[in-house]
Every structure is written in structure tokens, then in C-alpha cells.
Amino acid sequence: MNLNTQRWFVLLLTICLVGIGCVNAPTEPVQDTKAPSVPTNVLKRLDLSNQGLTQVSQDVFKKTYLTELDLSNNKLTGALPGEIRQLSNLIKLDVSDNQMTGVPAEVGQLQNLRELDLSNNQFTGLPLELGNLSSLELLDLRGNVYSTQDLEKIKASLANTEILTD
Numbered sequence: 001m002n003l004n005t006q007r008w009f010v011l012l013l014t015i016c017l018v019g020i021g022c023v024n025a026p027t028e029p030v031q032d033t034k035a036p037s038v039p040t041n042v043l044k045r046l047d048l049s050n051q052g053l054t055q056v057s058q059d060v061f062k063k064t065y066l067t068e069l070d071l072s073n074n075k076l077t078g079a080l081p082g083e084i085r086q087l088s089n090l091i092k093l094d095v096s097d098n099q100m101t102g103v104p105a106e107v108g109q110l111q112n113l114r115e116l117d118l119s120n121n122q123f124t125g126l127p128l129e130l131g132n133l134s135s136l137e138l139l140d141l142r143g144n145v146y147s148t149q150d151l152e153k154i155k156a157s158l159a160n161t162e163i164l165t166d
Contacts (some may be wrong), residue, residue, distance in 0.1 A: 049073050049094070068092040072117070076100050083145045085109040096120050096140065108132035119143045119164070126150045131157030140164045 045068040053074040060069070061083035069087065072094045072120065079102030080095060087093075090110050094117040101122050108114075108129025111137055120143035130139070131154045141151070142164050155163060 042090075043124070044068065046070070056081060058083065063087070064089065066090060067112075068094075069097070070094045072096040074098050078102060079104050080107070082106040088112065091115065093117070103127055103130070105129040111135060114138070126154060128153055130154045133158065133161075136161045138162050138164070142166050 044066055046063060047070045048056075048060070049070045049072040051074055053071070053076060055076065056071060058081075061125075062079065064086055066087050067089050069090060069092070072164065073096070075153060076095065076098040077100060080100065082104040083106075084093075085106035086111065090113050092115040093107075093113060094115075096117045096119040098121050100118075101124060102163070103118060103123060103126060105127040106129075107116070108127060108131070110133065111126070113133050114140045116130075116133070116136060117138075117140040119140040123141075123144040123146050126141075126146050130136075133139075136158055139158065139161055143153055143166065151163075151165070156163075
């Protein structure tokens with residue numbers, strides 16, 4: 001008996017048994033057999049704050065289902081890895097209170113990002129690609145030194161974004 005024949009047989013047998021009262025019909029709706037793209041039991045927020053991290057594990061960038069990533073209050077230096085672009089579902093990214101010096105242009109590809117906290121780092125420049133973040137509602141730049149010319153260009157593209165500066 002092939003798989004389709006078996007399925008039909010089980011379906012017909014169930015209908016017959018329900019009809020004569022041998023088994024109860026299911027009261028719960030039957031769930032779709034397609035697997036969801038993100039398991040419902042998977043946390044969508046990853047909090048790696050206050051861990052003393054000096055770098056971000058590459059495994060973090062494979063968690064494409066993440067909507068929030070908190071890397072604040074660590075010892076991160078240099079730039080955030082360009083692989084951040086893989087986290088396309090991010091809504092909130094917090095890298096505040098580190099010693100980071102650069103923001104990669106790839107951050108501009110995070111089209112769902114609504115909140116970006118870059119405060120209290122050592123950024124010396126800002127990528128103009130931040131202006132591509134059309135969903136951004138809050139950009140926190142306090143506690144950094146950066147080019148005001150760059151910021152003015154970014155602000156021009158982010159008219160509906162609250163930008164916090166010193």
C-alpha cells in the first residue's frame with residue numbers, strides 16, 4: 001500500500017469510527033502540516049549584555065529569526081561585523097556601552113530596524129547607509145564623536161526618526 005492509499009484508508013476509517021461513535025471527533029483544529037519558518041518555542045530576543053564579550057560569536061549571525069539583539073555593556077572593540085546584515089528580522093539592536101569604533105555599512109540593510117542604540121562607544125564616523133533605515137524610529141548616538149556632516153546627511157534621509165545626540 002503506498003503512502004497516499006494509506007492516508008485515504010486512515011481518513012475513511014476515522015470517518016466511519018466517528019460516525020458510529022467509536023471515537024470522538026477532534027475538538028482542536030487540525031494544524032497545518034507545513035513547518036513554520038520560525039519555531040514558536042524559539043526566543044526571538046537574544047540578550048548578551050554584561051557578558052564581558054570582546055567579540056561577537058559568528059553563531060549569533062546565523063540566528064536570522066532574531067528581532068532583538070542586545071550586546072550592550074561588553075568590551076567589544078572595532079566594528080560590528082558586516083554579517084549583521086543577515087539578521088534581517090531585527091527590530092532592535094543595542095550595542096551601547098562598549099568600545100566600538102565603527103559601524104559597518106551593512107547595518108543599512110536592516111530594513112525592519114526600528115531602534116538602534118550606538119550610545120557610549122568610540123565611533124569616529126557613521127556610515128551614510130544609516131539613512132537607508134526607513135523604519136527607524138530611534139537612533140541613539142550619545143557619547144560618541146562623529147562627523148556632523150555625516151550626521152546631517154543621515155538626518156536628511158531619516159526625517160521621521162528621533163535622533164539622540166549630546
